[in-house]
Amino acid sequence: MTDQDKILSEVTQGDYKYGFFSDIETEIIDRGLNEAVIRTISEKKDEPDFMLEFRLDAFRRWQKMKMPDWAYLKIPPIDFQGISYYAAPKKKPELRSLDEVDPELLETFNKLGIPLEEQKHLAGVAVDAVLDSVSVKTTFKEVLAEQGIVFCSFSDAVREHPDLVRKYLGQAVPVADNFFAALNSAVFSDGSFCYIPRGVRCPMELSTYFRINSANTGQFERTLIVADDDSYVSYLEGCTAPMRDENQLHAAVVEIIALNRAEVKYSTVQNWYPGDKNGRGGIYNFVTKRGICRGESSKISWTQVETGSAITWKYPSCILIGNHSVGEFNSVAVTNNHQQADTGSKMIHIGKNTKSTIVSKGISAGKSNNSYRGLVKVMPGAENSRNFSQCDSLLLNDTCGAHTFPYIEVGNKSSIVEHEATTSKIGEDQIFYCNQRGIDTEKAISMIVNGYAKEVLNKLPMEFAVEAQKLLQISLEGSVG
Amino acid sequence: MLSIKDLFVEVEGMEILKGINLVVKPGEIHAIMGPNGSGKSTLANVLAGKEEYTVTHGEVTYLGEDLLDMAPEERAQKGLFLSFQYPVEIPGVPMVNFLKTAVNEHRRSRGEKELTAGEFLKFMRTKMEMVDMHAQLTNRSVNEGFSGGEKKKNEIFQMALLEPRLAILDETDSGLDIDALKTVAHGVNALRNSGNATIVVTHYQRLLDYIVPDHVHVLYGGKIVKSAGKELAFELEEKGYDWIKKENGE
Numbered sequence: 001m002t003d004q005d006k007i008l009s010e011v012t013q014g015d016y017k018y019g020f021f022s023d024i025e026t027e028i029i030d031r032g033l034n035e036a037v038i039r040t041i042s043e044k045k046d047e048p049d050f051m052l053e054f055r056l057d058a059f060r061r062w063q064k065m066k067m068p069d070w071a072y073l074k075i076p077p078i079d080f081q082g083i084s085y086y087a088a089p090k091k092k093p094e095l096r097s098l099d100e101v102d103p104e105l106l107e108t109f110n111k112l113g114i115p116l117e118e119q120k121h122l123a124g125v126a127v128d129a130v131l132d133s134v135s136v137k138t139t140f141k142e143v144l145a146e147q148g149i150v151f152c153s154f155s156d157a158v159r160e161h162p163d164l165v166r167k168y169l170g171q172a173v174p175v176a177d178n179f180f181a182a183l184n185s186a187v188f189s190d191g192s193f194c195y196i197p198r199g200v201r202c203p204m205e206l207s208t209y210f211r212i213n214s215a216n217t218g219q220f221e222r223t224l225i226v227a228d229d230d231s232y233v234s235y236l237e238g239c240t241a242p243m244r245d246e247n248q249l250h251a252a253v254v255e256i257i258a259l260n261r262a263e264v265k266y267s268t269v270q271n272w273y274p275g276d277k278n279g280r281g282g283i284y285n286f287v288t289k290r291g292i293c294r295g296e297s298s299k300i301s302w303t304q305v306e307t308g309s310a311i312t313w314k315y316p317s318c319i320l321i322g323n324h325s326v327g328e329f330n331s332v333a334v335t336n337n338h339q340q341a342d343t344g345s346k347m348i349h350i351g352k353n354t355k356s357t358i359v360s361k362g363i364s365a366g367k368s369n370n371s372y373r374g375l376v377k378v379m380p381g382a383e384n385s386r387n388f389s390q391c392d393s394l395l396l397n398d399t400c401g402a403h404t405f406p407y408i409e410v411g412n413k414s415s416i417v418e419h420e421a422t423t424s425k426i427g428e429d430q431i432f433y434c435n436q437r438g439i440d441t442e443k444a445i446s447m448i449v450n451g452y453a454k455e456v457l458n459k460l461p462m463e464f465a466v467e468a469q470k471l472l473q474i475s476l477e478g479s480v481g
Numbered sequence: 482m483l484s485i486k487d488l489f490v491e492v493e494g495m496e497i498l499k500g501i502n503l504v505v506k507p508g509e510i511h512a513i514m515g516p517n518g519s520g521k522s523t524l525a526n527v528l529a530g531k532e533e534y535t536v537t538h539g540e541v542t543y544l545g546e547d548l549l550d551m552a553p554e555e556r557a558q559k560g561l562f563l564s565f566q567y568p569v570e571i572p573g574v575p576m577v578n579f580l581k582t583a584v585n586e587h588r589r590s591r592g593e594k595e596l597t598a599g600e601f602l603k604f605m606r607t608k609m610e611m612v613d614m615h616a617q618l619t620n621r622s623v624n625e626g627f628s629g630g631e632k633k634k635n636e637i638f639q640m641a642l643l644e645p646r647l648a649i650l651d652e653t654d655s656g657l658d659i660d661a662l663k664t665v666a667h668g669v670n671a672l673r674n675s676g677n678a679t680i681v682v683t684h685y686q687r688l689l690d691y692i693v694p695d696h697v698h699v700l701y702g703g704k705i706v707k708s709a710g711k712e713l714a715f716e717l718e719e720k721g722y723d724w725i726k727k728e729n730g731e
Contacts, residue, residue, distance in 0.1 A: 428532065429569045433623075435553035436529050436563050437583035437639065438590065447582060451573030451622070 032081045035059065038186055041086045045155055050166050054175065058185030061176035068179055071313055071342035072371040072403055075284070078249060085187045085220075140204070149202060150195040154222050157193030164195055168226050172255035172290040172319070180251040180286040180313075184220050188253065191222035196231035196262070205234045205461050221252040227262035229295060234265040236464055250309075251286045260295030260322065265303070267460050269468055271475075272308035277366070279338025282310025289316035290346075293325030293354075301328035302345070303459045305468045307475040310339060315373065317346035320354035320382070327356040330456040332468075334475050335368030335400070344374035344391075344405075349382035349415070358389040361453050364400035365476060371403040376419075380411035387417045394452050395425040396445070396476070446473045482507050482678050483528075483548075483647055488539035490520075490527050497523045499703035501539070505647070508675040512689055512714060513682045515700035516722040521682045522566060524700070525651040529563040530556050544646070558590035560646030560677075564636040564653050571623035576635075579623045580605065584642055608641040612668040629656035637668040644672070649680045654688035666691030686718035701725055 030037075038059050042052040067078070144151050150161055157165050175185045196202055227233055237254070250272070256264050266289075275282025285308075291300035302316035318327025329345035347356035362370040372391045393402030404421050426448055434444035450457070450469055457465050457472075483505040490498035497520045505511055515521050527534045528541065530553035541548040548556060571579065584604070585595040596604065605619065612634050624632050633653055640648055650669070654662055669679065669692050681692055689697075689711065697713040698705045701722070706729055707713065717725075 424572075427569065430571050432529075432531055432553065433565065433569045433571070434579075434583075436557050436565075437579070437643070438554050438557040438586040439582055440552075440554045440586075443582065443586070447574055447578070448571060451571070451575070451578075454573055 031084045033059075033083070033085055033187065037085055041187060041189075044086065045158075047158055048162055050162070051158055054169065055186050058175035058182050059187075062179065062182035062186055065176070065179045065182055071373070072369065072405070073311055073313065073340045073342050075311060078284070080183070083249060086189065143203065147200050147203065148197040149200060150193065151206060152193055154188070154191040154193050154224070157224075161193070161195070164226065165193065165224065168224060168255070168257050170255075171257055172292045173253050173288050177290075178288060181253050181288040184222060184251045184253045184288070188220040188222040191224075191252070193223075194225045194233065194235065196227045196233045198228040199230045200228075201231065202233040205236055205463075219250055221250075223252070223254040225254075225256045225264060225266070227256075227258045227264045227298075229260040229262060231259075232263045234461060235267070236461065237266065237268045238270050248282075249284050249286075252288070254287070254289040254316075256289075256291035256300055258291065258293050258295060258298035258300050258325075261297045262295060263299040264291065265301050265461075266291070266316075267464060268302075268304040268306075269460075269464065269471065270304065270306045270308050270312075271471060273310075274308050274337065274339050275310040277337045279310070279367075282339070283308065284311040285309040285314065286311075287314040289314065290319065291317070291327070292319045293322050293327060293351075295325070296322040296351070297324040297326075298322050299326040299328075301326075301330070301459070303328075303330040303456065304332070304343075305457070305460070305471065306331065306333040306341060306343065307471055309341075312339075312341040312343055314341075314343045315346055317348070318356060319348045319350065320356065320385075321350045322354075323351040324353045324355075325351055326354070329356075329358045329360070330459045331359070332361045332363065332453045332456045332472070333370055334363045334472060335365070335370040336475060337366040337368060339366070339368040341369070342371045342373055344372045346375040347377070347387055348375075349378040349385040349387070352381070352383045352385070354382055354385045356385075356387045358387070358391070359456055360389075360391045361456055362391075362393040362402050363396070363449060363453070363472075363476075364393065364402050365396040367399045369401040369403070371405060373405040373407075375407040376409070376417055377407075378410045378412060378415045378417065383412055383414045385412075385415040387415075389417075389419045391419070391421045392452070393421075393423040394449070395423065397425075445476065449473075449476060482544060484542045486540050486542075488527070488541065489537045490523060491535045491537050492523065492533060496537075497534075497703055498527070501700075501703075501705060503698065503705065505678050505680065507646075507678055509696065510673070510679045510681065510692060510694045512694035512697045512711075513680060513700055513705075514684065514686075514697060514714065514717055516726075517684075519700045520703045521700050522651055525563060525566075525649045525680075525682050528556075528649060529553060529561065554586070555590075557643075558587050560644075562640050562643055562645030562648045564633075564640060564648065564650040566652040566655065568624050568627075568632045568636055570625045570627075572625050574623050576619045576621060576623055577602075577605070580619070580639065580642055583639070587643055605642065608638060611641050611671055612638045613664050614638045630658065630661040633657055633665060634661065634668075637665050641668060641672060644677075646677050647680070648672075648677070649682065651682045652684065653681070654683055654685065662688065663691060686714040689714045699725055701729055 038055050042055055173181050176182050225235060256266060258264050272283040272285060293300055300318050306312055316329055320327050327347050333341050333343050335341045344360060345358050358374055360372045362372055364370040374389060376387045376389060378385050391404050395402055402423055406419050408417055410417050426445060430448060431441055431444050449472055453472060457468055460468055485501050485503040488498055488501040501524060513521055536549055581601045584601060588595055614634060618631060624635060627635060653665060657665060681694060694711050697709055697711055699707040706725060
């Protein structure tokens with residue numbers, strides 16, 4: 001083993017130290033899934049009839065569906081009847097101050113540059129009255145409400161804005177879209193709802209608020225974002241702070257609807273527990289994310305930094321219906337140890353003069369497998385459409401894998417579709433060159449990886465980009481510090 | 482400054498260096514010449530600490546310390562600089578970031594304060610003039626899209642920034658036209674002082690017109706078979722390496 005390999009394996013085989021458990025009793029219903037369970041969920045959440053029907057419809061269809069097996073993933077058998085599908089919102093143990101929090105966790109927070117108040121919230125520390133996160137939330141809510149922006153939990157939206165929910169739910173991701181989306185539609189616990197009214201530019205990144213909110217994200221999360229004509233919103237999901245969850249199976253659905261000239265920027269940092277370095281444990285993350293550019297000249301962009309989960313199955317997509325609409329997908333996916341990721345995007349061009357861009361950067365280390373899977377489909381009527389796809393893979397050693405599965409279907413002659421792909425390995429020569437200039441191997445790797453991912457990181461909102469860059473470093477350096 | 486004693490080196494089981502002895506003192510310029518495959522680049526790389534070379538025998542002392550015991554970055558931080566024969570490209574990493582990291586790692590190892598971005602840029606500009614480095618090059622990724630000549634200039638530029646005690650120039654003249662050669666040589670000479678030393682590894686005498694050595698050594702078959710003053714370089718240029726080969730039993 002060369003020195004470089006040694007360091008690489010040391011830094012890439014560090015244990016995931018930063019998750020946290022909670023030992024709180026929760027109200028859980030019996031394991032298993034049937035109509036009665038779904039009725040119970042809907043009842044406990046006090047939902048209107050249309051929601052119950054939505055869930056039952058999804059469940060009936062789900063029963064006839066099979067788990068997809070086309071991804072380049074080894075998925076252990078999942079016992080869907082062995083899961084409890086409803087748990088009351090979990091509470092974290094209340095700690096009195098940050099001194100009681102695991103110092104290692106705090107160090108991670110500091111490395112990530114997470115503000116103190118947020119650290120407290122994430123670690124489950126009771127915050128003092130003045131800077132209470134509830135009051136922060138309230139302030140946000142007031143500012144947003146002034147503009148007519150609705151931003152609340154999905155459950156609240158169902159109660160307070162049933163018409164909006166009813167109108168748009170299932171538009172981008174129909175109930176029976178795929179196995180996991182159907183499951184989510186049947187049993188989803190909660191999530192977020194966001195509506196930006198006509199002509200409103202959301203005055204803030206919907207970030208801090210949501211991150212505070214997301215400290216208790218559920219197993220089957222549902223997000224719906226609707227941007228009305230001429231509106232704009234930038235939305236951040238997830239958190240660079242690592243998340244541990246006893247629930248192994250996660251199946252979230254995110255739907256975005258952009259009307260005329262509306263723009264939605266959706267950024268994700270996903271850092272779920274990836275399992276230990278021998279591949280035990282870890283979250284299975286089966287996510288359906290789809291946006292519809294329904295209106296003319298509308299735009300939806302997905303930016304994601306994926307470092308967590310044992311299994312990632314995720315293809316944020318855009319359906320470009322409106323003429324001159326634009327879809328973007330920018331992704332950095334890191335896999336390490338025994339992680340597996342099959343991720344990419346779908347761009348469906350329906351309207352004329354539609355444009356899409358895909359930039360995917362895979363980074364593989366350890367014994368992981370990292371696949372890009374993408375579909376670019378240009379319908380016959382989508383004249384003068386354009387797509388550019390770029391899929392790069394970076395390998396950190398000889399034991400990991402990188403794969404690219406592009407599917408391209410072009411239905412007319414006036415459209416142009418381009419696909420570029422590269423695979424590279426961090427070379428010993430590159431590392432030695434850095435060493436010879438006084439830069440040690442770990443710093444060299446982190447510099448090269450960040451350089452490689454820069455194009456995508458630059459698309460993230462500033463504060464998030466800085467955190468994401470550090471997260472990449474931590475993901476690959478493992479237990480440094 | 483540098484003392485090599487009876488150094489034997491293997492690469493993948495093949496013995497390349499077979500008993501090198503060399504002493505370099507501060508202020509000196511040594512030229513190491515020799516035909517292809519004689520082990521010149523191996524010697525340069527071993528001194529810099531490249532992984533795949535195994536030292537089977539001998540010792541190397543640098544500034545009173547055991548050089549072979551140090552990690553490559555430690556050697557660099559202690560002032561040993563290698564100008565690469567084939568500088569590698571690092572896509573995505575801007576030259577400026579790379580150089581700033583390198584300079585600051587050097588400073589950190591000496592317990593000095595790291596330079597801020599502004600301070601570094603000022604410092605960098607003064608050095609750019611020295612080797613006639615174009616500003617646009619420092620905005621590109623490390624060596625990416627550089628011509629052969631630009632890569633070599635870039636090596637000397639880095640040398641100017643890092644101000645090494647001992648610089649090893651491995652075939653720095655290969656692939657350079659005469660103007661680039663002069664620029665590079667000018668940079669090397671400008672950096673010269675009584676406290677530092679240079680080892681020039683080269684094939685041809687041409688570079689030595691501009692960087693005048695105090696000592697010339699001929700490396701052949703993994704050994705230094707001849708050492709003399711700068712006149713030896715002219716003799717080699719005139720007669721080629723055949724007489725060396727003959728003298729050594731071929």
